[in-house]
Amino acid sequence: MTETKIYEAYNLLLKSFGRQGWWPRFDNNRFIYNKDFKNSKPSEDEAFVISISAILAQNTNWKNVEKAVINLNKENLLSKEALLKIDVGKLAGLIKPAGYFNQKAKKIKEFLKFNKEISRENLLEIWGVGEETADSILLYAYNFPIFVIDAYTKRIFNRIGFKLKNYKEFQELFHKNLVKDYKLFNEYHALLVELAKRNCRKVPICGNCPLNQVCEKLI
Ligand code: SF4
Structure with a gap:
C-alpha cells in the first residue's frame, strides 16, 4: 500500500509537471536544466x-x-x-x-x-x-542512489498521511519502497520541490494539486 502510494504520487507529479532537469549544470554564466534527462554523470x-x-x-x-x-x-x-x-x-x-x-x-x-x-x-x-x-x-x-530529504519532503509526506519524524525515517520510507535508482530519486526530489513551490506551501493550495486524490491533507 505504502509502495503503491509513493509510486502513484511520483507518477502524478511527473505527469503534471514534467521532468525538472535537476540539478542544473552551470555553463557559460547560466544554469542549464537537463530536461531531456540524458543525466550523464x-x-x-x-x-x-x-x-x-x-x-x-x-x-x-x-x-x-x-x-x-x-x-x-x-x-x-x-x-x-x-x-x-x-x-x-x-x-x-x-x-x-x-x-x-x-x-x-x-x-x-x-x-x-x-x-x-x-x-x-x-x-x-x-x-x-x-x-x-x-x-x-x-x-x-x-549519481549515488540516495534520496534527499528536505523540509518540503517532510511537509508534503506528513500531509499526505505518513506520520514520520526525523530525516532517517523519511529517507527509509523512500529507500524501502522505491527501486534504488538514482534517476528516479533525482526526479522525485525535484518534483517535490516544485510541488512545494506551486501547491504544498505553508498554506497549501489543494484545489489543483496533482496529489489531491492520494493526499489525506493532514494540515
Ligand atoms: S493536496 Fe494539499 S496538502 Fe496534499 S500535497 Fe497537495 S497541496 Fe499539499
Whole structure:
C-alpha cells in the first residue's frame, strides 16, 4: 500500500509537471536544466559546482543560489584551486545573495579541505555538511542512489498521511519502497520541490494539486 502510494504520487507529479532537469549544470554564466534527462554523470568540474551550490542552498531558495554562483563565476572562482586562494571575507561578500554568507563562506572553505573518498560517512565529517547537503552532493553530483530529504519532503509526506519524524525515517520510507535508482530519486526530489513551490506551501493550495486524490491533507 505504502509502495503503491509513493509510486502513484511520483507518477502524478511527473505527469503534471514534467521532468525538472535537476540539478542544473552551470555553463557559460547560466544554469542549464537537463530536461531531456540524458543525466550523464557530471564531470569533475560540474560535480564541484553542484557541491558548492548544495552548501549555498542551505536555508535559502534556488534563485539566491544562482545569484551567488554567478558572482563567483564573474570572478573566475568556480574551481577548487581558485577558491582556496581567496580570502574568506571576500568569498562571504560574493556569496551574500545566498544568505548566512559568513557561515557559508567558512563552510565552503572547510569543504575545500576535503580529500577523502566520496561517501556519506566521509562527507558528514565536514563541518557545515549535514545530511541534506551530503545527500544532495551524493545524488546530484555523483549519481549515488540516495534520496534527499528536505523540509518540503517532510511537509508534503506528513500531509499526505505518513506520520514520520526525523530525516532517517523519511529517507527509509523512500529507500524501502522505491527501486534504488538514482534517476528516479533525482526526479522525485525535484518534483517535490516544485510541488512545494506551486501547491504544498505553508498554506497549501489543494484545489489543483496533482496529489489531491492520494493526499489525506493532514494540515
Ligand atoms: S493536496 Fe494539499 S496538502 Fe496534499 S500535497 Fe497537495 S497541496 Fe499539499
